[in-house]
Amino acid sequence: MAAALATESSSNVQEMLDIEQNKSNERAQWVLNAPKPPGFWQELVNSVRETFFPHRRKFKNEHDGFNLVFTFLHGLFPILHWCRNYKASKFRNDLMAGLTLASLCIPQSIGYATLAKLDPQYGLYTSVVPPLIYAVMGTSREIAIGPVAVVSLLLSSMIQKVQDPLANPIAYRNFVLTATFFAGIFQASFGLFRLGFLIDILSHAAVVGFMAGAAMVIGLQQLKGLLGIPHFTNKTDAISVVKAVWNSLHHTWSPQNFILGCSFLCFILTTRYLGRKKRKLFWLPAIAPLVSVILSTLFVFLTRADKHGVKIVKHIDRGLNPSSVHQIQFHGQHVGEVAKIGFVAAIVALAEAIAVGRSFASIKGYRLDGNKEMVAMGFMNIVGSFTSCYVATGSFSRSAVNFRAGCESTVSNIVMAITVLISLEFFTRLLYYTPMAILASIIMSALPGLIDFNEFYNIWKVDKLDFLACIGAFFGVLFASVEIGLLVAVTISFAKIILISIQPGTEKLGKLPGTDLFCDVDQYPMAVKTPGILIIRVKSALLCFANANSVRERIMRWITEEEEEEEKESSQRKARKNTQLVLLDLSNMMNIDTSGLASLEELRKTLDSNGIELAIANPRWQVIHKLKMANFVDKIRGRIFLTVGEAMASCLGA
């Protein structure tokens, strides 16, 4: 009776096991009979479609012609969308923000124009047309458009290799305008062809290092104005500049300039400190530069200090932006080079603007469309290049001021542009006696915002290779040149991707107690290994020519090590069985190439001739497809499973 019961219960157990086995087999069939993954061409088409028409669904039910045009115009000019809800209260905020912005923008624009080695009015021109264009096309509400320090430095340092600005300032200016035109064309086409990912080649770490290096270089350049040195080096690297300054200190510098500049630099920095201490005084650092300009100009005018060696701005052309359509050059031997400069300027300008825009958008919780932004920036620079502007973009420092002044929309940019326009028309004469040293100190006062020590430390903490790219960009810009800094950063970033992608990572898995999960025994020390079975997960996403052999050899070494360990453990006891099964968890491997397939096949053969079975768990879509194509599945048929757990159950049961 008891025996019968036992038999029955054991047959029940057997039945359950059989059912379980059948289910497991069925699930293994799911793996083997997965639909064919999209082929190479299909994926190519998909990724092109994804890139160019991400919102194609939206248009499906809008075949109506009027609607299409309407949607298109709305897409191109976001102002049409939000202007209907624009209220007087918002305008009051924007007006205040715009005026604050203008007071900071006017002295900075003049300073950046001298940094770009152009006449001062070109900086002001650049603060008029581009902001107006951006206001109707842009999607960011906080960005303040205009000339910025880094792009000014980039343009002057690269274009002066083509044309010396002292020898022929008009030819130099034409090259700057041409480069601006090209930059606009590149930016607009990045946006139109949805190549937004192109600006992603500058990693966050690279931008941080590059900005810091550029800030140092710009600061060093300002020593010319601050010390009143007449003859300065054209090079931008730290060593040449320090040498030039050192040489000048022996003969030709003027202490008046230095004292004037430094005292106002201290004034500006003090106001910034106050502005940071008390949030209500945010306008103080914003208007401090303009106050400095007014005070120092008055001082020079009253004391006639320009007769005693204080360098002044002198004549600034008055009036609106003149047309510069005919100054853009498409002929001549340097067009290719200038286009290249335009490309670099386009990337750097976009990197700064989009970093600024994104950070404020995420604070306010709205989404910035990178491609639309690029189209807007492109158009504003193309139109700018026709109206005597050089490359404009979103400024770190002024956008922060705009945000803190409580801007509500791009109307603050319009207010700023109109204010600058009025100044150009009426007040340029008043700037005749403005000392150059003040412009230098205004530029210098904006630089600390470009050097982010915290971020340097964060990058070091989180990722050492990122930090290498960051430091590479920093030292490259500081000690070689702007382009070399960028190149170093991009090279290190991509080398890092290759290194991480091909590193032959494998990890041993163990079962987490109380679950059916198999996890890395290093990450989860509580995971338990099963004797006689070696579960290995390949960490690389791509098993390819560069890592396939290393992975195979590492797996063979795991086996050897495992056996040695077991031998040690069982030296007293009877000889234990060695590794019988190697279970490869392929859940991380997204793709495999022909070398990888060859390597797996070799692994299988070697294990086979050592009497060890090979089983595979959770191969991904492309991988199982390729394993099928390469007839690997036929060779280990019956040993491909959906999960590690099922593979274990099946192999132990068999």
Add this chain to the structure above:
Amino acid sequence: MAAALATESSSNVQEMLDIEQNKSNERAQWVLNAPKPPGFWQELVNSVRETFFPHRRKFKNEHDGFNLVFTFLHGLFPILHWCRNYKASKFRNDLMAGLTLASLCIPQSIGYATLAKLDPQYGLYTSVVPPLIYAVMGTSREIAIGPVAVVSLLLSSMIQKVQDPLANPIAYRNFVLTATFFAGIFQASFGLFRLGFLIDILSHAAVVGFMAGAAMVIGLQQLKGLLGIPHFTNKTDAISVVKAVWNSLHHTWSPQNFILGCSFLCFILTTRYLGRKKRKLFWLPAIAPLVSVILSTLFVFLTRADKHGVKIVKHIDRGLNPSSVHQIQFHGQHVGEVAKIGFVAAIVALAEAIAVGRSFASIKGYRLDGNKEMVAMGFMNIVGSFTSCYVATGSFSRSAVNFRAGCESTVSNIVMAITVLISLEFFTRLLYYTPMAILASIIMSALPGLIDFNEFYNIWKVDKLDFLACIGAFFGVLFASVEIGLLVAVTISFAKIILISIQPGTEKLGKLPGTDLFCDVDQYPMAVKTPGILIIRVKSALLCFANANSVRERIMRWITEEEEEEEKESSQRKARKNTQLVLLDLSNMMNIDTSGLASLEELRKTLDSNGIELAIANPRWQVIHKLKMANFVDKIRGRIFLTVGEAMASCLGA
């Protein structure tokens, strides 16, 4: 009563749920409290140690000095290991294999020497010393060492750019020997410093394409000998060669050479066909070249055809390898260039030899140590360069003959070397009347083995980008030059790695019925989605600057698409709830950089401001560590889980 029961049972259920919840919480703690992963420096040290001392455990208990020396010698000279078990029966097999090998090797060596633009005896020299060195140091039992076609072509095509072999043959030869010396040094140091992965930069696909292209180029080069053209181009690209042949066809070719060459080519190909048909006749194609040489030489000698335009080999120096220590040059302006040529030759030679060695080792089921092989090859080339040999390596065609002839160990190489040595001492005179056309036809007959149409088709079938690298190498070699072909292949291969690594892959997951598994809904169409919850797995192994933004934007688009779909489905019904939870499965992401962290943080903020929760499942070791470092964990505390299932349970329950 019933109510009490129900209450009790419901409290039981509640209790069980609580227990389950506690367990799940505990497991989430496992994720959060994982030990610190190895830092950057630790990983660097580990990977260096792994590379240089993979077998360090073995030495642990062998501190005995004698043992150490013994192990070291055994490692360096595997012959010490296997010679103790070497038996007469094995020697009989090796003797037969060696003699067969020699009969194929002698005519091929002479032919390859002319391909390398050296005097014929240098090919024979190269078949003497390197095989002897390899026999005592190498681990492969089947490889047949000697000059090979591709390396001969590579050397001549690259060195003749430095020195014209017709203008100054002695200087040219010195450069070849110097390049051989450098190749040996590079190979030995790859092995000693365990840089075996360096030869992995030539992917399988690249090697297939390169070999096929090189075979075509070599075949075209043989037209010179086959047609008896006196003046030929120095270039190797197909267009130049075809042009040169076309021009010669109008004046200077000699039909006698062509008829002689072609008839023996037909003879050799026929024997190969017979050898393939009947396995027993494997020796027929192996000795056919030697038979052709003997027959054709006799024919020319008897008919004095050399007086009627048939070009002959003429004088071959007799005697042993002369020393060439003093011909290796370390001074002069071309040393750098020659070292570069040595580097390329070292890589190509190793790629061929190790491909050959591995394929036979995996057939016979033993393991080939790549690093030891490289040391052996390096030493044999260094010693070779001192004894008038040029770069030797394992030959595809001769190794196959060696294998089929039943070789048992490297003794067959010794037998072959001694046979060649005897021929050099006694029989070189007999080769005076050997027609050049025969050498050309022997080389041509070996070429089909280098073009693997099946493999071309397989690569096309399995991986289109691999095929691009393959075809790139093929056309590069054929229409540009050997170096350009290699460069194209390596560039495409690495571009592919970058492309695949940074492609911003994401996939929607669904629950597999009857399991707790969540899988890609495209791969497993039976997977079921949960309404209101979007489970997304990031496919990239590295969330970095190059793909972080695209991944973020793709996720936002998934949400929009999901909501649109739900709206469509529920248009008749009452407004359904939209996406409430985005669950990111990070199990595939091995690493994340600062841009990736910034992007995740931005995603979190954007979702937050739209009232959607973000949860994370199964972050890997480095990722959870970096999320902790970046304070991301604190921001979504309580929403990091071990598995997707637990995350679902917890978020739905809450």
